[in-house]
Amino acid sequence: MTATQDLIVPSFDDEVETDRTLAIICSKGSLDMAYPGLILGNAALGEGVNVHLFFTFWGFDIITKGRMEHLKFSPVGNPAAHIPAALAPVPGMTSMATHMMHKSLDDLEIPEVPEFLEIIKASGAHVWACKLSADMNHLSEGDLWDGVDGIINATEFIEMTDGAQLLFI
Amino acid sequence: MPTTTIAGHDVTVDDEGFMTVYDEWDEVTAKALAEAIGVDMTDEHWAVIRFLRDDFKAQGTTPTIRRVSTAGGVDTKRLFQLFPKKPAKKMAYIAGLPKPAGCV
Numbered sequence: 001m002t003a004t005q006d007l008i009v010p011s012f013d014d015e016v017e018t019d020r021t022l023a024i025i026c027s028k029g030s031l032d033m034a035y036p037g038l039i040l041g042n043a044a045l046g047e048g049v050n051v052h053l054f055f056t057f058w059g060f061d062i063i064t065k066g067r068m069e070h071l072k073f074s075p076v077g078n079p080a081a082h083i084p085a086a087l088a089p090v091p092g093m094t095s096m097a098t099h100m101m102h103k104s105l106d107d108l109e110i111p112e113v114p115e116f117l118e119i120i121k122a123s124g125a126h127v128w129a130c131k132l133s134a135d136m137n138h139l140s141e142g143d144l145w146d147g148v149d150g151i152i153n154a155t156e157f158i159e160m161t162d163g164a165q166l167l168f169i
Numbered sequence: 170m171p172t173t174t175i176a177g178h179d180v181t182v183d184d185e186g187f188m189t190v191y192d193e194w195d196e197v198t199a200k201a202l203a204e205a206i207g208v209d210m211t212d213e214h215w216a217v218i219r220f221l222r223d224d225f226k227a228q229g230t231t232p233t234i235r236r237v238s239t240a241g242g243v244d245t246k247r248l249f250q251l252f253p254k255k256p257a258k259k260m261a262y263i264a265g266l267p268k269p270a271g272c273v
Contacts, residue, residue, distance in 0.1 A: 007173050008186035009205045010262060012255050039272055046234060048254030110273050111235065119235060119273075122245035 012048075021050040023161035025168045029058035031071040031101055031113075037169045038116045045123040052164070053120075054157045056130035059169075060137060063129055063145045068114055073101045114145070121147040128152050128160075176201040180265075187262055191225070194265030203263045214251055214263075217243055221264040231261050231269040 022044045026037040037059075041051045061067040075081035075088040075097050087093065102112075111119060121127060129144055131153040141151060152160075170181050170189060180193040188194055188202075199218060203210045210218075220241040224232045234257050238245050252259035257269050 007175060007201075007205060008171065008182055008184075010185045010187065010258070012206055012259060042273060046255060046257050109235070109271070116273075119238075119245055123234075123249060 019050075019163070020048075021052065021161060021164035023157070023164040023166045024051065024053045025166070026053060026055050026059035026062060027057045028169060029061035029067075029071065031073040031098060033169060034059075034062045034071055034113050035105075035110070035116075037167070038113070038120060039110075040167060041125055042116070042120050042123065045120060045125055050126075050164075051120070051124070052126045052128065052157070052161050054128045054130060054152075056133050056154075060130065060133040060139075062113060063117070063127065063148055064137070064139060065143055065145060068117070068145060069112070071098075071113060073098045117145060117147055128157060130154065130157075183267075187267060188265035189267070191265070194222070198265065199263050202265070206259060206262060208252060208259065208263065210263075213243075213247075217241065217248070217251065217260060218264045221260055221266060225264070225266050230271070231264075231266045233257060233269045233271040233273060235273050236271075 022041070024037045024041050026034070028034070037053060041053055044051050055063045061071060072094050074094045075083040077088075079085075081088070081097065083093070083097070110116075117127070127148050129148050129151045131151050134140065134151050141148065144151075170183065172179050172181050173186075174180075176197045178193065178195070178198055180188055180198065181190045183189050200210055203214070208214065217237060220237060221232055224236065224240065232241065234245055234248055237243055237248060237260065243251075248256040248260070261268050
């Protein structure tokens with residue numbers, strides 16, 4: 001169908017001061033489970049959505065210096081890894097699976113976790129660390145990635161994300 | 170596909186208004202597209218848009234924000250300032266390219 005018409009301008013919703021907020025709770029610390037929160041948060045930021053990420057329990061490793069660069073992927077207990085269950089716990093398997101996952105991500109030009117955090121921070125994400133997790137791990141702000149906005153408790157996070165859409169990962 | 174007149178040229182666009190024919194674009198058109206979405210083009214904007222055009226020609230896909238940042242040399246924070254809120258889509262729109270398909 002061909003029709004000449006006035007300039008069609010996409011709606012970028014600039015006129016609307018968006019109050020859409022996405023709260024993402026990252027509770028897992030394996031390499032494969034670090035990515036969903038980062039990718040979805042990044043996508044939301046690119047759409048002009050306010051994004052708050054809360055790193056808690058095992059997810060604390062994602063923002064802990066000295067750990068964030070060494071997240072691992074284990075096929076144990078994960079049928080979707082498509083590795084026979086008897087082989088999954090074999091010594092060396094986690095390291096091999098992690099290596100393969102890094103390669104797959106790199107082939108798709110997906111950044112490593114530290115660079116990804118830098119990207120979402122530069123895009124305007126708010127990054128919070130869970131106080132209970134910090135206490136359990138005997139960690140303080142100095143141990144955490146520099147982009148962390150603060151260590152807060154669960155109540156503060158819930159207050160801060162009043163009315164937000166929420167993802168628990 | 171509808172056609173529309175931008176800055177005196179007939180151009181083909183998709184239903185959202187993104188141009189679909191690479192060679193129908195020129196800088197006069199780009200300026201009109203930028204004005205339509207409230208972007209005031211500076212040299213810095215032009216450098217980004219020209220990178221998108223060249224990269225699309227070389228790669229066949231619209232570069233993502235990360236690619237504009239790593240290969241184009243304009244950091245992410247700056248892109249959000251130059252093309253507020255939805256930089257990937259706004260850059261593609263002004264550059265006369267499809268929206269980027271990549272996730273990151």
